[in-house]
Amino acid sequence: MEHQRILTRELGQHVGQQVRLKGWLHRLRKLGEVNFLVLRDRAGIAQCVLGPADLAPLHGLLVETVIDVVGTVVEAAQAPGGFELHQVTVEVISPVHDATLFALYKNTIRATLPTFLDHAVVGHRAPDRRAVLKLSSGVMAGFRETLRARDFTEIQTPKLVASATESGANVFGVEYFGRNAYLAQSPQFYKQIMVGVFERVFEVGPVFRAEPHSTTRHVNEYVSLDVEFGFIRDHFDVMALLTEVIRGILGYLQQHHAAELKLLDVEMPILPDSIPWIHFPKAQQMLHDQFGVTDALGEPDLAPEHERLLGQWAKNEHKSDFLFVTGYPMVKRPFYTHPDPADARYSNSFDLLFRGTELVTGGQRLHLYKDYLEAARRFNYPLEPFETYFETFKFGMPPHGGFAIGLERFVMQLLCLDNIRLATLFPRDIHRLTP
């Protein structure tokens, strides 16, 4: 029986032939006269039909045992994929001695979230979990493909930094050869620096936020999909690129991951040719006038409930699951944000709401050295620790901007998961550092 291994998805090419499959014992259904062994490999599952005599040698076989199965391929409309194996012999490659905590063949694992996360090393083998993580890899691939096609260069910037960049509050400290270092909260400064080198850059990498609260929408380490590019007119060029990137990602998923989208019953979002946008004070006025919201006007930011209402409005009025809110007040934006030239209270920045929740923050940045000096002074931001960052602007930077998409946040909202931890491979939060 020296057959080469084939994959479960290839059975249809071998009808009537003897083939070899290798994988995990996904399920064993003992019904008496006819019994079903389901094998799982990286491509999917296959059903093997066993008579009572075939079953005897498998006594005590536990799920997740790694097995080598040889059998004959038979067409069977009722089998998963339309084919099954008959006249089967099974050999054990790696035995299992304990029962798994979860029934992995069930599409939704019935366990509490902490129990699932504690045992995710095995739990992720369930087809629905695998589909979530596969789609996550597809989002990264679609992101990169869209940007490479537009002449963007991939960079990998340092995660160990000498100073907290965005804000001193939520940064993790590292002991670095007797000195203090920090984990990068974002590649913001580095991606701007690299606009000076390549004009157009992107990065896919981890970022670290030491926020000590525990919510369903935050983890302390996540994957950031970062973009920055030069020679823009203003933030509307950034919004246009972001729209193309979202379209590119969704297109990539539909082209390469249709099976996973189907398995998870994903409702693909409505993305119009051009995503509607609303200016920040106008959004507040509308919340007040149309939705009777009394606590929005004059505030420098939107509350989650406001975002939810605006998302509803975009869906109803513009048939869009996405909405840009532009021009957030300068007081709530980081010092490198470019002000609106027409009204310096507001910024050339935006949030992208996806199904009523913030998904992306982006905008135009300052690009003139003198503006950086002025902003650092106004924000009381120290120049010395960021000397090399400011040096970049001293030597010529074009008008530029960019954005950052949280990978896990995107997957969570696309799949309507109710906790970001379910969109994260092995989440890190204030209580959790393992697995």
Place this chain on the structure above:
Amino acid sequence: MEHQRILTRELGQHVGQQVRLKGWLHRLRKLGEVNFLVLRDRAGIAQCVLGPADLAPLHGLLVETVIDVVGTVVEAAQAPGGFELHQVTVEVISPVHDATLFALYKNTIRATLPTFLDHAVVGHRAPDRRAVLKLSSGVMAGFRETLRARDFTEIQTPKLVASATESGANVFGVEYFGRNAYLAQSPQFYKQIMVGVFERVFEVGPVFRAEPHSTTRHVNEYVSLDVEFGFIRDHFDVMALLTEVIRGILGYLQQHHAAELKLLDVEMPILPDSIPWIHFPKAQQMLHDQFGVTDALGEPDLAPEHERLLGQWAKNEHKSDFLFVTGYPMVKRPFYTHPDPADARYSNSFDLLFRGTELVTGGQRLHLYKDYLEAARRFNYPLEPFETYFETFKFGMPPHGGFAIGLERFVMQLLCLDNIRLATLFPRDIHRLTP
């Protein structure tokens, strides 16, 4: 003059037309009657010809000024790219007030390494530096493309971990909400865990090594290209995949980055259909017998000088810039290494030498739970902190193996750079945390 911006590489499509370029003032050569302004954009450079009257308004213009240039395209065999701009008007987008430290138009920056690194935010704009970093992005893209085509799934594993994995000595500590955490020295455990989910996985991400020495070949944070896959026979399957990956990367560079390879005058390595291999004790015997090396026999590892001699031998005897050394003694390999079933003193692992220097370490791993318990006992490795890692093997893991390529090491050796810091965007070492 409402022309859309075009790129320097597109000049040939607009001969005789007025066009707009935007970019950096790369060089200004004042010769009197005929003067040359060289503009640099993300695509390359373009020469603009100025008469004495055109030059006057540019008085005081410094290199790296961001400019907007309108002019008429003329064929000119002697110009870079074969075209240049005449009848030029120049507008300043972002001014520069200081002279740069480096002459960026020179292909090799004449500065000491520390000075260059201190000012790399601007230094990386030099065409040769840009080419190095562009090739680095190409290595990542070629790596991913080769693996995706072979059904590998991309993962992003946590960089904050609860325990040091590889060895306690060279790990960075992080203060994590009042607890101790560490920066991941490699994704080794996680990529093995994920073989249980996807069979075949890869990751491109940062790893952190707190090694307190400063050499030309080590930095403390680098990008690791990690691979792990299941259902292998032994480490020779891993070596075969690694050979395909190297071939895929080199092919990608030749296809997509020919200009950078040419600019840097890169001699592409000789990669035979099958990379030669030599078993560890046989390599030591040969070093002794053929090269008169007296201190190799019986040692558990190869010294850099030994690797250099073996690289020379592979080049002379096998016309190969690559050589596998297989079967390193178990005593020098991590506890999860699979022993050679025929002789347990040696391992089913390998190093890949590239031009006489170690580039990759890889091999087959243990896959049976009982073998992990036994290895942990023998190596005195604690079970408790890695409970979830060991849990993976309890629930069925196929024979598997993998490898890790250091991105910067690969680029350094491919380009024959004499310091790994020159293959790193912003290097981190015992003395350096900025830029």
